[in-house]
Structure formats: C-alpha cells, structure tokens
Amino acid sequence: MRKIKIFDTTLRDGEQTAGVNLNTAEKLEIAKRLERLGVDVMEAGFPAASKGDLEAVKKIASIVKNSTVTGLARSNTSDIDYAWEALKNSAEPRLHVFLATSPIHMTYKLKKTPDQVVETAVGAVKYARQKFPVVQWSAEDACRSDLVFLARIIEKVIDAGATVINIPDTVGFTNPEEYGKIFRFLLNNVPNIDNAILSAHCHDDLGMAVANSLSAIENGANQVECTINGIGERAGNASLEEIAVALAIREDFYKAKTNLKLNEISRMSQLVSRLTGIAVPPNKAVVGKNAFAHESGIHQDGVLKEKSTYEIITPELVGVPSNQLVLGKHSGRHAFKDYLHKLGFHPDDSKLKVLFEDFKQLADRKKEMTEEDIFALLIDHKIQPEVPLYQLKDIQVNYGTNQIPTATLRLLTPDGTLIQDAATGSGSVEAIYNTLSKMLPSSLKLTDYRIQSVGAGRDALAQVFVQIVSDGHEINGSGTAQDVLEASAKAYVHAFNKLQLHSEKKSYEKISI
Numbered sequence: 001m002r003k004i005k006i007f008d009t010t011l012r013d014g015e016q017t018a019g020v021n022l023n024t025a026e027k028l029e030i031a032k033r034l035e036r037l038g039v040d041v042m043e044a045g046f047p048a049a050s051k052g053d054l055e056a057v058k059k060i061a062s063i064v065k066n067s068t069v070t071g072l073a074r075s076n077t078s079d080i081d082y083a084w085e086a087l088k089n090s091a092e093p094r095l096h097v098f099l100a101t102s103p104i105h106m107t108y109k110l111k112k113t114p115d116q117v118v119e120t121a122v123g124a125v126k127y128a129r130q131k132f133p134v135v136q137w138s139a140e141d142a143c144r145s146d147l148v149f150l151a152r153i154i155e156k157v158i159d160a161g162a163t164v165i166n167i168p169d170t171v172g173f174t175n176p177e178e179y180g181k182i183f184r185f186l187l188n189n190v191p192n193i194d195n196a197i198l199s200a201h202c203h204d205d206l207g208m209a210v211a212n213s214l215s216a217i218e219n220g221a222n223q224v225e226c227t228i229n230g231i232g233e234r235a236g237n238a239s240l241e242e243i244a245v246a247l248a249i250r251e252d253f254y255k256a257k258t259n260l261k262l263n264e265i266s267r268m269s270q271l272v273s274r275l276t277g278i279a280v281p282p283n284k285a286v287v288g289k290n291a292f293a294h295e296s297g298i299h300q301d302g303v304l305k306e307k308s309t310y311e312i313i314t315p316e317l318v319g320v321p322s323n324q325l326v327l328g329k330h331s332g333r334h335a336f337k338d339y340l341h342k343l344g345f346h347p348d349d350s351k352l353k354v355l356f357e358d359f360k361q362l363a364d365r366k367k368e369m370t371e372e373d374i375f376a377l378l379i380d381h382k383i384q385p386e387v388p389l390y391q392l393k394d395i396q397v398n399y400g401t402n403q404i405p406t407a408t409l410r411l412l413t414p415d416g417t418l419i420q421d422a423a424t425g426s427g428s429v430e431a432i433y434n435t436l437s438k439m440l441p442s443s444l445k446l447t448d449y450r451i452q453s454v455g456a457g458r459d460a461l462a463q464v465f466v467q468i469v470s471d472g473h474e475i476n477g478s479g480t481a482q483d484v485l486e487a488s489a490k491a492y493v494h495a496f497n498k499l500q501l502h503s504e505k506k507s508y509e510k511i512s513i
C-alpha cells in the first residue's frame with residue numbers, strides 16, 4: 001500500500017489566518033500534539049518573518065524529534081540564513097523555499113522575466129543545499145502557470161538539489177480534474193522527476209482544497225500539505241483531518257495510507273481551535289460538533305438499529321467518545337424512547353405515546369431539547385421517580401466591592417417542603433455553591449465550571465455548565481437563565497438531581513410510568 005506523507009502547515013500557513021497570532025508556548029504546544037498525531041513534517045513558521053517566529057521555530061526544532069521540522073523562506077539568501085539559524089539544530093534540517101511561477105505573479109509581484117525567475121530559483125536552491133540536507137521547492141501559484149515553463153523550472157531546481165517539489169494551488173483556483181492533470185503532466189514531462197517527491201498544497205477559495213489534494217494523490221503526489229481544521233490564508237487550506245479520514249475510510253479507492261494516529265484528531269482539532277480562537281463550524285466534516293450527531297427521527301431510528309446506516313466514520317476512529325442522538329422537533333419515537341431508557345425510565349407504550357405527543361409540542365417551540373426539558377416533561381406528567389429531585393425557587397445574592405458576597409437560596413425539596421439557607425464565599429458563585437452545599441443532603445466536589453451566552457446582545461441568556469464528582473461519579477449539569485448567578489445555581493441543582501438519579505439507578509429502573 002502506498003504511504004502518503006502528511007506535511008502539516010498549521011503553524012505557518014495556518015497561522016496566516018486573519019486574526020491569528022500564536023506565541024512560542026502556544027506553537028510548541030501545538031507542535032508537540034502534531035508530533036503525537038504522527039505528522040511526517042511540520043512547517044513550524046517563517047523564520048524571516050519576525051524574531052518571535054524565528055525563536056518559535058528554533059524551539060520546536062530542538063524539542064520535536066519524531067516529526068521533521070521545517071520552515072519557509074523566500075528565494076533570497078537572507079531568508080535562507082534566518083531559516084538555517086532556526087533549524088540548524090534539528091535532527092534533519094529541512095528548508096521549504098518558494099518562488100512564484102505564474103505570469104501574473106512574475107510580472108506584477110516579482111517584476112522578473114521567466115528566465116530571471118528560473119535563475120533566482122536555481123540560485124536559492126543551490127545556496128540552501130550548501131546548508132540544508134533536504135530542500136523542498138514550491139512553485140507558488142503553480143496552477144495558473146504555463147505548464148511547459150513549470151516543467152522547465154522544476155527540472156532545473158531538481159538538478160540544483162531540491163528533492164521535494166510542491167505544486168501549490170495558491171489561490172484555490174483549480175478543480176480536481178485540472179489539478180490531477182498537472183501532476184500527470186509533470187510526471188510525464190520532467191525528465192528527472194523520479195529524483196523528487198511530488199507534493200500538493202491546496203487552498204479552499206472555491207471549497208475544493210480537500211478534493212484537489214485527493215486528486216493529486218490519485219495522480220502521483222506522495223505528500224500533501226494541510227492544516228488542522230483547514231485554517232489558513234483567506235478561505236484556508238486543505239484540512240488535514242478530512243484528507244486523512246477520506247484516505248482511511250476509502251482505502252478501497254485510494255489504496256494509500258498515512259502514518260497518522262487518527263484517534264488523536266478530535267483533541268488536536270480542539271487544541272488548535274482553542275489556541276487560535278478560530279471556532280470549528282458545527283457542521284465541519286470529521287471535527288465539527290455535529291459530525292456524529294443525528295437529529296432526525298428516521299436517521300436516529302436507523303442508527304439505533306445499525307450504526308452503519310448513517311455513519312460512515314465511527315466517532316471512536318477520530319477520538320470522539322460516541323455519537324449523539326440529539327432530541328429535537330425532527331426526532332421520532334424510537335430516539336425518544338431510547339433517551340428515556342438512558343435516563344432510567346421505561347414507560348409502557350401507552351404512556352410513551354402521551355409523553356411523546358407533549359414532547360413534540362414542546363420541541364416545536366424550542367431549538368434544542370435539553371435533559372432538563374425532558375425531566376420537566378416527566379415531572380409535568382407526575383412521573384416522579386422514587387428519587388429526590390430538588391427545584392430552585394428563589395435566589396438572592398449580595399455583592400459589593402467592600403463586602404463579603406452572601407447568597408440566600410430557597411429550594412423546594414422532593415417532599416414539597418420549602419427550605420431556605422444562606423452562606424458566604426469569596427465570590428458570588430462560590431457563595432451560591434456554599435449555600436447549596438449546606439442545603440443539599442450530600443456535598444459535591446465541583447470539578448468544572450463554564451459559562452457561555454445563548455444568543456447575542458445584552459439580553460442574551462446565560463448558560464452555565466458544571467461538572468461535579470461524588471463517589472467517583474462524574475456528572476455534568478447545565479442551567480440557563482437571564483442572569484449568570486441564577487444559571488449557576490440551576491446548573492448545580494441540575495447536576496445534583498442527575499447524581500441522585502444515577503446513584504439510585506436500581507430504584508428508578510423499577511419505576512413504571
């Protein structure tokens with residue numbers, strides 16, 4: 001089976017995403033994770049760009065051992081010297097040097113004739129080879145270049161010592177058929193092409209970066225350049241995770257493998273999103289929040305019967321713990337029943353029918369049904385599990401810059417009694433949680449607290465997520481309210497109620513509703 005080398009450029013082209021700026025520590029964290037993912041080459045930066053980037057590349061090159069580290073340089077001695085300074089201590093110093101070959105770029109940007117461009121490219125590769133054992137050469141804007149000229153310059157730079165030839169679709173202009181043909185053309189028209197590895201580098205301006213990269217592989221490329229989450233200049237680069245998973249899932253077609261540990265992909269994607277501040281769209285292939293979420297009844301029913309009906313990728317393959325059946329207005333009876341079973345409720349068919357009708361009515365009015373909504377529905381139907389559930393009735397918090405925050409709360413206990421208590425804390429949220437700890441029958445260890453807004457603007461709702469641990473059980477809770485403090489209290493009470501249900505599993509399994 002063919003091996004495709006993965007050249008990751010998240011730290012160079014990915015960092016060219018508008019608004020992204022990674023410091024050395026952040027770059028190093030991503031680099032270590034890329035190494036763990038198993039990328040063959042990582043482009044750690046552009047050392048001539050700034051002192052900071054030079055230092056970051058240098059640091060990464062001195063620490064990363066299991067992937068080759070490279071850096072980008074223009075075709076001039078100064079950029080190559082900066083790159084050498086950054087990379088000279090890496091295990092196998094490797095340079096990536098580039099020069100544009102399209103008429104548009106040569107005429108307007110470089111202001112050079114084609115012959116001068118050949119001379120500059122050859123000079124740069126020769127100079128680089130005096131220092132670097134491995135030199136990759138890229139023909140910037142290759143896809144808008146004259147192919148005969150492209151073949152000529154590639155032959156010359158291979159003769160000058162380049163052993164990897166990269167064919168970038170710099171402006172995301174080409175389509176899979178055309179891009180594949182360029183690789184075929186070069187394989188047939190560059191006499192010394194066997195002395196080099198051919199590489200693809202695609203941008204996503206027309207949404208074809210991944211398709212183009214795969215077409216390059218089909219047509220002779222043995223290396224693909226890509227970024228995590230597809231970040232990069234303008235519309236971004238080909239996304240690593242999509243290429244890697246396409247090769248794995250369609251091994252029957254591409255007959256090619258990579259060295260990647262695919263189950264690292266999800267965590268890798270989250271890390272890059274967190275450190276760059278670039279959110280992953282929910283519907284993004286492979287790494288989007290919804291990539292393994294099924295919302296519609298017919299799909300959910302299919303997946304419950306046999307996952308492969310609607311899942312071509314198993315979530316586990318890319319490190320996602322499981323798929324998700326999200327309840328919403330498109331959900332059907334099978335998914336609803338499954339959801340209740342997972343909560344520990346086993347309604348008979350006639351009860352399920354009534355509950356389901358009410359669920360549909362509610363779902364029509366809500367964007368997404370939460371576990372809290374389902375519990376509320378069960379409670380409305382007097383389906384009280386034999387497990388105590390608490391309800392937040394009232395909350396008051398006193399806070400002032402020179403005052404100890406104090407929270408006073410009222411809760412309705414499972415037997416209908418209204419109880420009240422107060423406590424202080426070093427902040428308002430802690431005061432609330434200290435109060436709840438006093439009021440609820442067992443105290444919990446809070447291990448995570450996160451807050452986000454639902455909707456935009458000043459009147460957005462606050463949504464709080466908490467994680468609590470009790471007797472080794474990890475339970476998540478969430479609460480939504482107009483006010484952050486009320487949402488915080490609700491999230492804690494929600495988690496506590498869920499914990500009761502989980503720890504009393506035996507009793508609620510017996511409940512017939």
Ligand SMILES: CC(=O)SCCNC(=O)CCNC(=O)[C@H](O)C(C)(C)COP(=O)(O)OP(=O)(O)OC[C@H]1O[C@@H](n2cnc3c(N)ncnc32)[C@H](O)[C@@H]1OP(=O)(O)O
Nearest residue numbers: 016046048049050074075076098099100109110140170233
């Ligand atoms: C397709 C790509 O993604 S290429 C990589 C793009 N990435 C970056 O540009 C990020 C890092 N860049 C930078 O920090 C800066 O642009 C620097 C430090 C490289 C250069 O900065 P400056 O010297 O101020 O030049 P500036 O960026 O304004 O212009 C680029 C110059 O490089 C020239 N140039 C462009 N590509 C090349 C090349 N491959 N080889 C040699 N010269 C080149 C341009 O013609 C222009 O030259 P000119 O000054 O003679 O007109």
Ligand SMILES: CC(C)C(=O)C(=O)O
Nearest residue numbers: 098138140141168170
């Ligand atoms: C420098 C090259 C590889 C590049 O980033 C591009 O052409 O898009």
